[in-house]
Amino acid sequence: MTALTRPARPNSAGDAALRPVPWRRMAGVSWRQHRIALAGAAVLLGALAVWLWIMGTPLHHAYAAAIACHPASSAACQGSIANFNQSVENHFMGSKGTGGVLLQVVPALIGAFVGAPVLARELETGTFRYAWTQGFGRWRWALAKLVALALVLAAATAAFGALVSWYYQPYLGTGNPALGLNENSPFGDLFSLREVTFPAWTVASFATAALAGMLIRRVVPAIVATLAAYAGLAFATAGLLREHYLTPLVTSSVSPPGTAWIISQWSTLDGRFAFAGNPPTSIFNQLGPCLAAGNGKPLAGGFPQQLAQCLAQHGYTQWTSYQPASRLWPFQWIEGGWLLALSALLIAATIWLVHRRAA
Amino acid sequence: MTALTMPARPDEDDASPRPVPWRRMAGVTWRQHRVALGCVAALLGALAVWLWIAGTSVHHAWAAATACHPAASPACQDLANTFNGTWDNMSIPAVLLQVVPAAIGAFVGAPVLARELETGTFRFAWTQGFGRWRWALAKLVPLALVLAAATAAFGALVSWCYQPYAATGNQALGIYGNSPLVTVPSLREVTFPAWTVAAFATAALAGMLIRRVVPAIVATLAVYAGLAIAAAGLLREHYLAPLVTSSANVPGAAWLISQWWTKGGRLAFAGNPPDSLLNQFCSFGPGPSSKGGAPASPGQTFAQCLAPHGYTQWTSYQPASRFWPFQWIEGGWLLALSVLFIAVAIWLVQRRAA
Numbered sequence: 176m177t178a179l180t181r182p183a184r185p186n187s188a189g190d191a192a193l194r195p196v197p198w199r200r201m202a203g204v205s206w207r208q209h210r211i212a213l214a215g216a217a218v219l220l221g222a223l224a225v226w227l228w229i230m231g232t233p234l235h236h237a238y239a240a241a242i243a244c245h246p247a248s249s250a251a252c253q254g255s256i257a258n259f260n261q262s263v264e265n266h267f268m269g270s271k272g273t274g275g276v277l278l279q280v281v282p283a284l285i286g287a288f289v290g291a292p293v294l295a296r297e298l299e300t301g302t303f304r305y306a307w308t309q310g311f312g313r314w315r316w317a318l319a320k321l322v323a324l325a326l327v328l329a330a331a332t333a334a335f336g337a338l339v340s341w342y343y344q345p346y347l348g349t350g351n352p353a354l355g356l357n358e359n360s361p362f363g364d365l366f367s368l369r370e371v372t373f374p375a376w377t378v379a380s381f382a383t384a385a386l387a388g389m390l391i392r393r394v395v396p397a398i399v400a401t402l403a404a405y406a407g408l409a410f411a412t413a414g415l416l417r418e419h420y421l422t423p424l425v426t427s428s429v430s431p432p433g434t435a436w437i438i439s440q441w442s443t444l445d446g447r448f449a450f451a452g453n454p455p456t457s458i459f460n461q462l463g464p465c466l467a468a469g470n471g472k473p474l475a476g477g478f479p480q481q482l483a484q485c486l487a488q489h490g491y492t493q494w495t496s497y498q499p500a501s502r503l504w505p506f507q508w509i510e511g512g513w514l515l516a517l518s519a520l521l522i523a524a525t526i527w528l529v530h531r532r533a534a
Numbered sequence: 535m536t537a538l539t540m541p542a543r544p545d546e547d548d549a550s551p552r553p554v555p556w557r558r559m560a561g562v563t564w565r566q567h568r569v570a571l572g573c574v575a576a577l578l579g580a581l582a583v584w585l586w587i588a589g590t591s592v593h594h595a596w597a598a599a600t601a602c603h604p605a606a607s608p609a610c611q612d613l614a615n616t617f618n619g620t621w622d623n624m625s626i627p628a629v630l631l632q633v634v635p636a637a638i639g640a641f642v643g644a645p646v647l648a649r650e651l652e653t654g655t656f657r658f659a660w661t662q663g664f665g666r667w668r669w670a671l672a673k674l675v676p677l678a679l680v681l682a683a684a685t686a687a688f689g690a691l692v693s694w695c696y697q698p699y700a701a702t703g704n705q706a707l708g709i710y711g712n713s714p715l716v717t718v719p720s721l722r723e724v725t726f727p728a729w730t731v732a733a734f735a736t737a738a739l740a741g742m743l744i745r746r747v748v749p750a751i752v753a754t755l756a757v758y759a760g761l762a763i764a765a766a767g768l769l770r771e772h773y774l775a776p777l778v779t780s781s782a783n784v785p786g787a788a789w790l791i792s793q794w795w796t797k798g799g800r801l802a803f804a805g806n807p808p809d810s811l812l813n814q815f816c817s818f819g820p821g822p823s824s825k826g827g828a829p830a831s832p833g834q835t836f837a838q839c840l841a842p843h844g845y846t847q848w849t850s851y852q853p854a855s856r857f858w859p860f861q862w863i864e865g866g867w868l869l870a871l872s873v874l875f876i877a878v879a880i881w882l883v884q885r886r887a888a
Contacts, residue, residue, distance in 0.1 A: 215752060251812050258806060273766075276629040288752060394748055399573060399641065453616070459609050466608035482608070 179310070196311050201319035209324060212289045216328070220335050223281070231342040238345035259345075275365055278339070282332065282373060283405040286380020289328060291397040293320055294525065295388030307529075314530040321522050325381055329374040336373030339365060347434060347500070361503045362417070362436035367409070371507040375514035380405050382521035389528045412510070420509045423496040429483045434500035442491045449491060454482075461489065554664050559672035567677060570642045574681070578688050581634070588627075589695030592620050596698035599709050611708075618710040621699060628718050631692065635726060636758040638681060639733020644750040646673055647879065648741030660883075667884040674876050678734055682727040689726030692718060702854060705786035713789035714857045719770065720762065724861040728868035733758050735875035742879045765864070773863045776850040782837055787854035795845050802845060807836050815839050 180194055206213075241259040244252035294317070297303040307313035346359045367376055384401040391397045423438045431437065441451040450458070465485035483493055498506070564571075599617040602610035647670070650656040660666035696718050698704075704711025720729055737754040744750045776791045784790065794804040807816075816839040837847050852860075 211749070249813065254806065254812050273629050273632075276626050277633070280630075280633060284755075288748065292748065395641065395645065395751070396569075398748070398751075402637075453612055456609065459612065463608065482612075 198315075198319055201311065201316065202323060205320045205323050209289065209293070209320075212292065213324075213327065216285045216289055217331065219281070219285070220331055223278070224335060224338055227338055227342050234342070234345055278365075278368055279409070282367075282376040283380050283402055283409075285328060285332070286377050286382075287384045287398045287401040287405070289324060290381035290384030291388045291401060292394050293324065293385055293388060294529070295392060295394040295397045298388070298392040299394055314526050317526045317529040318522075321382075321385055321525065325378050325518065325522070328377050328381055332374040332377045333370055336368060336370040339368045339373065340370055360434050360436040361500050362498060362506070366417070366506075367413070367510075369507055371511040372514075375511040375518075376405075376409070378518045379408070379514045379521075382518040382525070386521045386525045386528075389525050417506070417510065418498065420506050421498070421502060423498055425494055425496045427492050427494050429480070429487075429493060431495050431497050432499065435497040436500075438496045438498065440493065440495045442486060442493050444491050454486070462486065465489070556668075556672055559664065559669065560676060563673050563676055566673075567642065567646070570645065571677075571680065574638050574642060574684065577634070577638070578684055581631070582688060582691055585691050585695045588624065589691075592617075592624065592695065592698055595620050596701070596709075600701075600703070600707060605707055614707070614709045617698070621710050624696070624699070628696065628721075631718070631721055632762065635685065635720070635729040636733050636755055636762075638685070639730050639735075640737045640751045640754040640758070642677060642681060643734035643737025644741045644754060645747050646677065646738055646741060647883070648745060648747040648750045651741070651745040652747055667880050670880045670883040674735075674738055674879065678731050678872065678876070681730050681734055685727040685730045686723055689721060689723040692721045692726065693723055700787070700854075702787040711787065713787050713852070714854050715770075715789040715852055715860060719860070719864075720766070722861060724865040725868075728865040728872075729758075729762070731872045732761070732868045732875075735872035735879070739875045739879045739882075742882045770860070770864070771852065773860050774852070774856060776852055778848055778850045780846050780848050782847065784849050784851055785853060788851040789854075791850045791852065793847060793849050795840070795847050797843075797845050807840060811840065812836075815843055 180196075237255070237259050241252075241256045244255055246252065297306055307316065309316075311319075343361075343365050347361050366372065380401060383404050384397060387400045387404070388394065388397040391400060418436070418438050439451065442449045442454070454462070462482070462485045465488055466481060486493060595613070595617040599610070599613040602613050604610065605614075650659055660669065662669075664672075699710065699712055700714035700717040701711060719725060733754060736757050737750060740753045740757070741747065741750040744753060771789075771791050792804065795802045795807070803811075816836065841847075
């Protein structure tokens with residue numbers, strides 16, 4: 176593969192111009208060098224997809240049975256609704272279930288194990304001296320490989336994210352509060368595994384691994400560094416960034432919609448801030464008689480509802496800041512957007528380093 | 535480093551050659567794996583700091599909730615809710631910590647043999663005077679012991695951190711509690727090192743079979759995932775034969791395996807009653823503490839309306855007192871598996887053509 180190709184008919188004027196090696200030649204090279212890593216990612220996603228399909232089909236049937244059951248107040252229907260609600264809490268793939276949490280490591284693993292060897296393996300084994308002195312040019316070589324691999328990973332993980340969304344849909348049970356079905360916020364722990372965020376996180380992990388591989392120049396340390404960086408970024412996003420993508424709504428209603436993501440709660444008295452979260456002990460003692468009086472007839476919402484009523488009777492106003500469920504897709508695109516920008520920045524930095532590194 | 539050391543005074547009678555002592559390998563092992571071990575120490579150290587901070591607040595909340603009297607008063611209920619709320623923060627780390635034994639074992643164990651084979655340096659390392667299978671044994675066993683010691687200490691910290699959620703008196707007080715048999719069972723003093731060493735041994739064997747480091751790491755993680763899922767879903771509940779009782783009051787901290795109903799000595803159904811029986815015998819009015827009248831704890835109320843008609847509810851469970859026997863059983867079979875894998879790896883080292 177050389178940069179200069181001699182035309183077959185040297186007398187023809189049009190062929191005398193030198194043509195560089197076309198970009199599509201790199202597709203075959205990328206496939207040949209990374210086919211095992213990509214196949215490993217395909218096997219992992221395929222196995223998880225089969226498992227999600229097997230677990231999700233009976234879940235959807237139970238959900239359909241629960242909402243279609245008439246009359247809703249009969250013992251049998253109440254039993255099926257209670258069964259469904261129980262399964263939401265205990266399910267392996269629930270937002271706090273073992274499967275749901277462990278699925279969060281999949282974008283990190285795919286990105287780290289596919290991305291780190293792209294540059295680090297060449298540097299570690301010394302084959303960069305061969306690969307970068309072919310006619311294609313070193314930074315074009317890096318760009319063709321990184322972008323092609325990132326696109327393939329994004330496509331595969333976007334399809335998987337759609338499957339996760341399908342699986343998760345009964346848990347979000349909007350529109351059925353009258354039946355007593357559990358409602359969960361779509362901003363729960365599976366938010367980063369949806370159609371937009373799953374590929375975004377995977378490509379971000381891939382880009383981090385590529386840059387780490389270029390900086391560290393060894394494959395296994397680059398994988399470890401990528402996993403550490405990904406963990407830090409994921410925790411920072413879930414804990415700090417995600418709730419501020421759009422300014423939260425504030426309401427003084429005592430029951431915000433069940434599917435809303437509660438950010439914080441506080442109480443005011445006569446327009447001035449009183450306390451955040453639960454009342455301090457001093458105020459609790461003031462509420463004692465009111466709470467004790469309510470014990471004979473517990474309210475539907477249980478203790479929190481009682482507490483809210485007693486606070487209201489004493490002149491406190493409770494405020495809740497939350498993100499409504501209707502903001503799911505704007506949040507998905509915001510998170511996907513900044514992750515995509517980060518990935519582009521990291522890949523650009525990687526290619527610049529490839530360009531600048533002394534041969 | 536040669537196998538035969540000539541004595542300094544050759545005319546002495548003790549002219550027999552002495553093999554290189556085993557302890558020389560300690561320095562070699564440290565030199566070659568110090569970065570991996572350093573990273574393990576950093577990871578466990580950072581997690582330990584976080585567990586210490588989180589565990590202290592959990593213990594404070596639990597102490598406040600259990601010391602409050604009377605338990606039904608609103609102030610005490612609020613303390614109970616605060617403690618229950620801490621579980622929301624600790625349940626996700628309980629799951630994420632389960633990848634730590636796999637990651638440590640895979641990343642420390644795979645390069646031991648695979649890196650030598652991948653880079654070709656085995657031709658140098660195995661032709662030194664120490665002998666190739668002794669070299670492998672002297673590397674794998676000390677690394678496994680170091681990992682076991684570090685993770686056993688970490689497992690003790692995890693046990694301390696999660697102990698309030700497994701205390702036996704919790705359910706009587708109305709606060710969140712679960713059987714100690716299901717509260718992070720694979721992350722305790724015995725099982726954390728056992729799973730780590732099993733991952734390490736798997737990685738060593740995978741490295742010897744696959745002869746490439748990164749594929750060996752991936753294979754180890756896959757095998758570990760399969761083993762952990764099999765242990766949690768199938769094996770763990772059968773370590774000892776479960777106890778069976780027809781009493782409605784199973785001890786609070788017991789691990790419920792399954793429930794079924796009999797009538798007249800024959801099995802009627804398992805799990806929850808079918809709709810036909812519910813419609814026939816049970817009628818639900820507006821319940822005291824639920825929306826719409828569904829039973830708050832279905833098992834309890836079903837028993838109340840089915841028992842007069844001759845149905846008996848049976849529960850098979852594992853009592854909380856079996857916590858330590860279960861730990862030792864799990865640690866034991868994992869240790870046996872690790873010994874087997876390391877033995878096979880060393881045997882392969884010896885048999886492989888130079």
